Amino acid sequence: MFEQPIPTLRRDGDAVLILDQTALPFRSETLRLATLADAARAIRDMQVRGAPLIGATAAHGVALALLHDSSDAALEHALQALAATRPTAVNLHWALARMATLLRPLPAADRLAAAWAEAEAIRADDAATCDAIGRHGLKLIETIAARRPGPVRLMTHCNAGWLATCGAGTALAPVYAAQAAGIAVEVFVSETRPRNQGLLTAWELAAAGVPHTLIADNAAGLLLMRGEIDLVITGADRIAANGDTANKVGTWLKALAAQASGVPFYIAAPHSTLDFGCADGPSIPIEDRGAAELCMLRGIDASGGLAALRQAAPGTHAANPAFDITPASLITAIITERGIAAPGQLAGLYPEAAR
Numbered sequence: 001m002f003e004q005p006i007p008t009l010r011r012d013g014d015a016v017l018i019l020d021q022t023a024l025p026f027r028s029e030t031l032r033l034a035t036l037a038d039a040a041r042a043i044r045d046m047q048v049r050g051a052p053l054i055g056a057t058a059a060h061g062v063a064l065a066l067l068h069d070s071s072d073a074a075l076e077h078a079l080q081a082l083a084a085t086r087p088t089a090v091n092l093h094w095a096l097a098r099m100a101t102l103l104r105p106l107p108a109a110d111r112l113a114a115a116w117a118e119a120e121a122i123r124a125d126d127a128a129t130c131d132a133i134g135r136h137g138l139k140l141i142e143t144i145a146a147r148r149p150g151p152v153r154l155m156t157h158c159n160a161g162w163l164a165t166c167g168a169g170t171a172l173a174p175v176y177a178a179q180a181a182g183i184a185v186e187v188f189v190s191e192t193r194p195r196n197q198g199l200l201t202a203w204e205l206a207a208a209g210v211p212h213t214l215i216a217d218n219a220a221g222l223l224l225m226r227g228e229i230d231l232v233i234t235g236a237d238r239i240a241a242n243g244d245t246a247n248k249v250g251t252w253l254k255a256l257a258a259q260a261s262g263v264p265f266y267i268a269a270p271h272s273t274l275d276f277g278c279a280d281g282p283s284i285p286i287e288d289r290g291a292a293e294l295c296m297l298r299g300i301d302a303s304g305g306l307a308a309l310r311q312a313a314p315g316t317h318a319a320n321p322a323f324d325i326t327p328a329s330l331i332t333a334i335i336t337e338r339g340i341a342a343p344g345q346l347a348g349l350y351p352e353a354a355r
């Protein structure tokens, strides 16, 4: 089982501790969540981020809410408040639905203990799921490694590593599995404007000793065109029944460039990212995170303090969709904890869910 260098999320008595990802990659700070409001803010402000991780955090947020009031009204308020934090990652809504199904029928007095237990089960399930994704994705890397000498050159986008989950990650889980198997991989990661989650991936990989190169988002096409990449693996926030996939904005452009360059393009995702109730990509809600996030840059100043710099002229009109949709036709296959399937064939791996 992959051991997270720093737990992204863990219960601590009647509170929850998270790694504050808004302080990374400069500071590794743990934040204590004690209330429903703390949990909702942590998700909304991306102190925790990554589809699987925000689902697990929301589940723990329900338990935090029930600490003070386990009535029907309090439970429904918690479910609604957490559901309202971010729309695109179905993992959040999957986790809340799982908590609702368990807790609604219970006597109020039994709900808190059950909520903590279910939240922990979701966390543990995600960690095991990440390991399984790593095992299945490793096969793709092994096939490429057997074909040519030198490191396997893998491109990814955003952060779908251990920081985005309760375990090894999704897109990066095969990378960590390859490292453990002694197979050389070099990762090319795009910075992923505007929140630059690619810098989190670079931080993760540096800490793990995995060779990597940070590139500007717009440089990815050139590397693909030049034949400098063997495969692309990204994460996902929601996969529709037909295999269309929502992921961090910029993913679609990479998929287009990969197809144009003859490079296989994979999505890595757990069962909690699959939404068989959503027919296709256009049905997936796309989060708009507002102009400020696009017009400001985050970093550290000369004194080492966290700072935000304005990079656009005041009053600049900006649009900031946080995700885009990659059609199934551009996806070579989807790597799940149950195996690898073509985008439109996921029902074969999850017959119980696809009914």
Ligand SMILES: CSC[C@H]1O[C@H](OP(=O)(O)O)[C@H](O)[C@@H]1O
Residues within 6 Å of the ligand: 049, 050, 051, 052, 157, 158, 159, 160, 161, 164, 165, 169, 170, 171, 197, 234, 235, 236, 237, 247, 248, 249, 322
């Ligand atoms: C395994 S994480 C999947 C997905 O979540 C990230 O979004 P965000 O950083 O906005 O929470 C990104 O889209 C990852 O690819």
